[in-house]
Amino acid sequence: MTADYKIKVQNVTKEFDLFKTRSDQLKAFFSISHDPIPEFWALKGVSLEVEAGETLGLIGVNGSGKSTLSNIISGVIPQTTGIVDVRGDTSIVAINSGLRGELTGLENIRLKALMMGMTNKKIDDMLDSIIAFADIGDFVYQPVKSYSSGMKSRLGFAIAVHINPDILIIDEALSVGDDTFYQKCVDKIQTFKEEGKTIIFVSHSLKQIEMLCDRVAWIQYGDLKQIGTTEEVVGEYRKFIKWFKALSKKDKHKYQNDAKERQKAFDIDEYQKEITAERQAAEPNNQHVARDVQKDFYGSVISETMPWRTRIFSTLVAIAVVFLMLVNISGHSLTNVTKHPSLIFHPTTTLTGPGVTKSSK
Numbered sequence: 001m002t003a004d005y006k007i008k009v010q011n012v013t014k015e016f017d018l019f020k021t022r023s024d025q026l027k028a029f030f031s032i033s034h035d036p037i038p039e040f041w042a043l044k045g046v047s048l049e050v051e052a053g054e055t056l057g058l059i060g061v062n063g064s065g066k067s068t069l070s071n072i073i074s075g076v077i078p079q080t081t082g083i084v085d086v087r088g089d090t091s092i093v094a095i096n097s098g099l100r101g102e103l104t105g106l107e108n109i110r111l112k113a114l115m116m117g118m119t120n121k122k123i124d125d126m127l128d129s130i131i132a133f134a135d136i137g138d139f140v141y142q143p144v145k146s147y148s149s150g151m152k153s154r155l156g157f158a159i160a161v162h163i164n165p166d167i168l169i170i171d172e173a174l175s176v177g178d179d180t181f182y183q184k185c186v187d188k189i190q191t192f193k194e195e196g197k198t199i200i201f202v203s204h205s206l207k208q209i210e211m212l213c214d215r216v217a218w219i220q221y222g223d224l225k226q227i228g229t230t231e232e233v234v235g236e237y238r239k240f241i242k243w244f245k246a247l248s249k250k251d252k253h254k255y256q257n258d259a260k261e262r263q264k265a266f267d268i269d270e271y272q273k274e275i276t277a278e279r280q281a282a283e284p285n286n287q288h289v290a291r292d293v294q295k296d297f298y299g300s301v302i303s304e305t306m307p308w309r310t311r312i313f314s315t316l317v318a319i320a321v322v323f324l325m326l327v328n329i330s331g332h333s334l335t336n337v338t339k340h341p342s343l344i345f346h347p348t349t350t351l352t353g354p355g356v357t358k359s360s361k
């Protein structure tokens with residue numbers, strides 16, 4: 001690994017809980033259910049670096065983890081473990097992500113630009129240019145949920161390139177546009193490349209990958225199978241696709257199923273032990289390898305379940321709120337109820353009729 005990277009991803013995993021119901025999800029969030037939650041590891045420990053000015057292609061079969069990885073890099077979702085270090089502003093263009101369906105195209109432009117720290121004046125100045133690039137006519141005044149996937153991609157691409165990010169992540173955005181728009185996007189990507197911007201380009205089109213990428217990472221069912229020059233990796237991937245296509249329907253199904261089962265059975269603690277052992281072998285004089293690996297795995301990760309301290313604190317707050325409500329309803333002072341807690345069950349007022357209260361004492 002070099003110190004001079006633009007993006008560093010180290011030992012990154014992503015686990016999705018396969019909840020059956022919403023209530024299972026809530027129970028797990030508050031950690032009040034002891035039933036095991038079925039896990040699915042969309043990424044099983046990916047490490048790679050992207051240099052400044054480089055265009056890295058991400059390839060792999062459906063469901064291999066390309067979008068998960070690009071969403072983690074762009075900060076749309078958190079990783080489960082590992083380090084993600086991105087040096088610069090990122091903008092992601094994906095067919096279905098980033099745009100708010102209930103907002104109009106214009107409102108989405110403003111929202112995304114404001115989120116990137118632009119002033120209203122700057123947004124006003126570039127509005128016409130974004131609208132012209134997207135070329136979606138009066139639909140720009142309509143809610144995005146009424147757009148076709150091609151229109152969403154046009155708007156997403158137009159916004160992303162005008163925001164002028166350091167790092168552009170393009171996830172399958174070119175596959176849905178028509179030829180004219182496709183060429184416009186390719187030209188824009190070439191300009192970005194010439195300007196030295198860093199690009200991650202996710203695509204199933206090996207032609208597009210070959211045309212645009214300097215290096216390629218092949219993601220295979222949550223693993224980084226290979227990373228290298230475009231020619232080398234695309235060549236190997238083509239061989240794999242040819243081999244896979246030649247399998248019988250039953251064998252294809254078995255191959256995919258086995259891979260998914262391995263993703264369900266992935267053991268994060270075992271993976272951490274493997275990495276610790278590897279690092280111990282590489283740094284025999286370092287006494288703190290286990291602690292360092294623990295920090296690298298979990299130090300920069302946001303927990304998706306409530307930690308114990310937060311859980312205890314929120315339970316105490318909830319009890320206090322209910323207690324104060326009961327004190328208020330009882331009509332006694334807080335000091336009296338604290339001295340004689342049973343007063344809470346003996347209110348000072350009783351209702352005698354609609355809207356009429358009478359003191360009980």
Ligand SMILES: Nc1ncnc2c1ncn2[C@@H]1O[C@H](COP(=O)(O)OP(=O)(O)OP(=O)(O)O)[C@@H](O)[C@H]1O
Pocket residue numbers: 016017018040042060061062063064065066067068069
């Ligand atoms: N929110 C989620 N909950 C559960 N599983 C998910 C979730 N998001 C993604 N996955 C699973 O993670 C795996 C990786 O998905 P991802 O979308 O990253 O793959 P991909 O390589 O981008 O696929 P495609 O080429 O079809 O776009 C898939 O098996 C998918 O079903």
